[in-house]
Amino acid sequence: MERITRDELNEIRSRGRKIIDIRSGKVPVTVDGERHLMICGGTACHASRSKPVRDAIKQEIEERGLSGRCKVIETGNDAFANLAPVMVVYPEGIYYVHLTPDDASDIVSEHLIGGKPVERLFYRDPMNGKPIPRMMDIPYFAHQKLITLRNYTLLDPENINDAIARDAYQGAAKALIDMTAEEIINQVRTSGLRGRGGAGFPTGLKWEFAAQAKNDTKYVLCNADEGDPGAFMDRSVLEADPHAVLEGMIIAAKAVNAHRGYIYCRAEYPLAIKRLSIAIEQARNYGLLGTDILGSDFDFDLEVFHGAGAFVCGEETALITSIEGKRGMPRQRPPFPAQQGLWGKPTILNNVETLANVPQIILRGGAWYAKMGAEQSTGTKVFALSGKVNNSGLVEVPMGMPLSDIVYHIGGGVPKDKRLKAVQLGGPSGGCIPAELLDTITDYEAITSTGAIMGSGGMVVMDQDNCMVDIARFFMEFLKEESCGKCTPCREGIKRMLEILTDICEGRGKEGDTEILEELGDTIKKFSLCGLGQTAPNPVLSTLRYFRHEYEDHILRHRCEAGVCKALFHYEIDEEACTGCRLCALKCPQDAVTGEKKKPHQIEQEKCIKCGICYDACKFDAIVIM
Amino acid sequence: MKEITVAMWNEINGIIQRYQGKPGALIPVLEECQNVCGYLPREVQKRISQGLNVPESTIYGVVTFYSFFTMVPRGRHSIKVCLGTACYVRGGNANLDYLRDEFDVEVGATMKDLRFSLDSVRCIGACGMAPAMVVDDDTYAQVNRANIMEILDRYK
Numbered sequence: 036m037e038r039i040t041r042d043e044l045n046e047i048r049s050r051g052r053k054i055i056d057i058r059s060g061k062v063p064v065t066v067d068g069e070r071h072l073m074i075c076g077g078t079a080c081h082a083s084r085s086k087p088v089r090d091a092i093k094q095e096i097e098e099r100g101l102s103g104r105c106k107v108i109e110t111g112n113d114a115f116a117n118l119a120p121v122m123v124v125y126p127e128g129i130y131y132v133h134l135t136p137d138d139a140s141d142i143v144s145e146h147l148i149g150g151k152p153v154e155r156l157f158y159r160d161p162m163n164g165k166p167i168p169r170m171m172d173i174p175y176f177a178h179q180k181l182i183t184l185r186n187y188t189l190l191d192p193e194n195i196n197d198a199i200a201r202d203a204y205q206g207a208a209k210a211l212i213d214m215t216a217e218e219i220i221n222q223v224r225t226s227g228l229r230g231r232g233g234a235g236f237p238t239g240l241k242w243e244f245a246a247q248a249k250n251d252t253k254y255v256l257c258n259a260d261e262g263d264p265g266a267f268m269d270r271s272v273l274e275a276d277p278h279a280v281l282e283g284m285i286i287a288a289k290a291v292n293a294h295r296g297y298i299y300c301r302a303e304y305p306l307a308i309k310r311l312s313i314a315i316e317q318a319r320n321y322g323l324l325g326t327d328i329l330g331s332d333f334d335f336d337l338e339v340f341h342g343a344g345a346f347v348c349g350e351e352t353a354l355i356t357s358i359e360g361k362r363g364m365p366r367q368r369p370p371f372p373a374q375q376g377l378w379g380k381p382t383i384l385n386n387v388e389t390l391a392n393v394p395q396i397i398l399r400g401g402a403w404y405a406k407m408g409a410e411q412s413t414g415t416k417v418f419a420l421s422g423k424v425n426n427s428g429l430v431e432v433p434m435g436m437p438l439s440d441i442v443y444h445i446g447g448g449v450p451k452d453k454r455l456k457a458v459q460l461g462g463p464s465g466g467c468i469p470a471e472l473l474d475t476i477t478d479y480e481a482i483t484s485t486g487a488i489m490g491s492g493g494m495v496v497m498d499q500d501n502c503m504v505d506i507a508r509f510f511m512e513f514l515k516e517e518s519c520g521k522c523t524p525c526r527e528g529i530k531r532m533l534e535i536l537t538d539i540c541e542g543r544g545k546e547g548d549t550e551i552l553e554e555l556g557d558t559i560k561k562f563s564l565c566g567l568g569q570t571a572p573n574p575v576l577s578t579l580r581y582f583r584h585e586y587e588d589h590i591l592r593h594r595c596e597a598g599v600c601k602a603l604f605h606y607e608i609d610e611e612a613c614t615g616c617r618l619c620a621l622k623c624p625q626d627a628v629t630g631e632k633k634k635p636h637q638i639e640q641e642k643c644i645k646c647g648i649c650y651d652a653c654k655f656d657a658i659v660i661m
Numbered sequence: 662m663k664e665i666t667v668a669m670w671n672e673i674n675g676i677i678q679r680y681q682g683k684p685g686a687l688i689p690v691l692e693e694c695q696n697v698c699g700y701l702p703r704e705v706q707k708r709i710s711q712g713l714n715v716p717e718s719t720i721y722g723v724v725t726f727y728s729f730f731t732m733v734p735r736g737r738h739s740i741k742v743c744l745g746t747a748c749y750v751r752g753g754n755a756n757l758d759y760l761r762d763e764f765d766v767e768v769g770a771t772m773k774d775l776r777f778s779l780d781s782v783r784c785i786g787a788c789g790m791a792p793a794m795v796v797d798d799d800t801y802a803q804v805n806r807a808n809i810m811e812i813l814d815r816y817k
Binding site: 302340341342343344345357358359360361362363378519601624625644645646648 | 684685686687688689691692715719722723726727728729730746747750751791
């Protein structure tokens with residue numbers, strides 16, 4: 036234990052300034068100058084084998100006797116997921132992609148010793164193939180505004196001194212020593228910060244309710260139970276910058292006068308849990324958690340609670356019930372958790388991304404934060420961009436940016452010149468926004484008016500090959516599994532909707548099915564107990580609103596235009612377009628393609644299993660969906 | 662069924678003791694006990710019930726609510742045989758039958774020596790590699806009777 040004071044905190048920060056200057060490119064680049072090699076080490080990077088790359092580079096550096104001036108640091112960054120493993124070399128900010136252990140010797144001899152970055156490992160513009168050496172010149176990064184993710188290529192997440200050098204705990208020091216609870220809440224209200232978990236409730240207001248509740252015991256909870264398929268914003272924040280979340284919780288605790296906190300983190304996120312635990316231990320050692328934090332006379336400590344795998348536990352009252360050791364089922368509100376939450380005590384629950392914004396709001400002022408973003412939705416939002424888009428990964432943008440800018444400027448558009456059909460926002464609680472409405476801005480109200488929700492940040496791009504009925508069915512299947520079963524509309528209603536959707540996808544749709552889906556959806560929305568049920572019909576209702584013709588095609592014409600619902604289409608070969616190259620015949624797992632070389636081929640329908648391999652393989656668009 | 666050894670019981674008792682009297686201890690206790698035994702049979706639930714003074718019915722309710730908890734033992738490695746359409750017609754089903762006979766284990770269950778848990782999955786999107794099989798985190802292509810045992814020999 037080496038409890039630190041505010042002065043000592045500042046001293047650690049000044050000492051670390053030098054490394055931060057290198058990593059922000061503020062020092063002149065010289066051939067034999069100090070180099071920091073920040074290799075990505077989030078869950079996605081580990082899966083793409085970043086560890087052997089890291090070890091190979093470390094070993095090469097040691098063998099060449101460069102360990103004095105070249106440091107290899109593993110960050111939590113896995114933002115640009117489809118290029119992993121990636122590495123940023125500072126102070127130049129050179130961005131290397133798709134690394135393998137064999138690249139280590141070139142990087143060390145050419146770049147670290149020779150001073151000439153290795154061009155073959157640069158990122159290449161997918162449009163013209165031009166190499167772009169520096170991270171910040173890559174369009175994917177250039178259009179982003181990093182607040183929550185500001186540290187993700189700059190820190191070793193397992194070293195508290197790195198974080199302190201980047202101002203960690205400065206906001207907490209200010210809040211605990213210089214500010215009253217009222218002043219903290221005022222700053223958060225001024226900032227306009229709204230809950231990033233999806234519902235968008237004003238954070239300052241939530242805190243005010245809990246602050247007003249009279250009770251000696253109160254709790255601060257952090258929701259890290261990120262369960263939407265395709266969303267990993269919170270995991271990345273926890274893996275890259277865990278101290279930002281701890282600091283946000285300390286500030287929240289002071290604001291509502293709580294002394295105990297829990298972080299509810301999914302057990303499926305072992306790396307996030309590991310890094311959180313390390314961060315908590317290091318913060319405790321410095322006395323940044325525990326009693327009399329930074330000599331302020333304020334006590335606060337927290338622990339990590341492992342979620343045991345239930346999607347509904349992302350709902351606040353279900354999460355609270357789960358920490359109490361019960362089946363994670365939601366409760367009736369009111370009373371709201373701010374009055375009666377965990378163990379019946381006043382409780383605030385904020386999501387990871389919300390809390391990670393708080394330290395900077397306190398440090399730089401609510402007005403600074405409110406200047407970013409849109410009028411009703413201030414600040415930035417992190418999205419997990421995926422699906423049919425060239426650049427997939429995490430993106431943080433100012434609120435108010437049109438969806439089209441995110442998809443085209445940052446995401447680099449839809450691959451293979453296919454036609455964009457829709458953007459799905461908000462996962463199973465959200466909806467599909469059609470291509471015609473792509474100018475919609477990322478603002479809570481603007482998105483809600485389209486029938487989708489901002490949600491926690493999952494953004495899945497869909498193209499002409501995605502069937503919207505099938506997508507709706509997919510989400511209903513997920514929700515049927517995850518409905519907790521407590522209230523009837525959700526438990527029974529989702530099941531019925533799924534049955535109808537399955538019938539439609541398998542060619543048994545009946546006239547009137549769409550009307551029944553709408554009626555069921557409306558009932559489930561109105562009468563479910565919690566947010567899961569109240570939003571569950573969204574994927575169906577929003578696709579019915581914009582893609583009704585696809586439902587009608589399925590039901591009335593027994594046709595799935597996208598070629599997804601296997602009972603409702605077949606493949607044929609366009610004899611005019613077919614060159615007889617035999618590629619499809621070679622790839623067909625069924626030997627269903629017949630025909631001589633250089634002559635048009637045919638598909639034997641009774642052998643075809645509609646796996647789509649020929650459709651993907653054909654270079655002449657000769658395989659058509661009928 | 663996997664026996665709960667004396668050493669395991671000692672560990673379970675130790676876990677219960679550490680959490681006794683702590684509110685909301687049930688889920689962490691279940692998690693730690695599952696880490697010790699690999700699963701949560703009724704006898705373990707009964708011991709936890711007595712130790713924490715929580716009704717067995719409540720414990721059973723919690724165990725069956727969360728997908729992380731299991732009442733059947735899991736193997737050291739998991740085999741998932743793809744039964745998507747492409748894999749099915751290229752012999753995925755035959756592979757599954759073969760493994761079921763060779764290892765004397767039902768689908769969804771675990772071998773007696775706890776080496777493998779055997780499961781089937783819906784399409785994993787590897788139709789071009791059909792029939793496919795996933796062992797732990799590794800995906801294998803074009804699996805058949807001739808090579809399947811050779812692949813599985815790598816997992817002990």
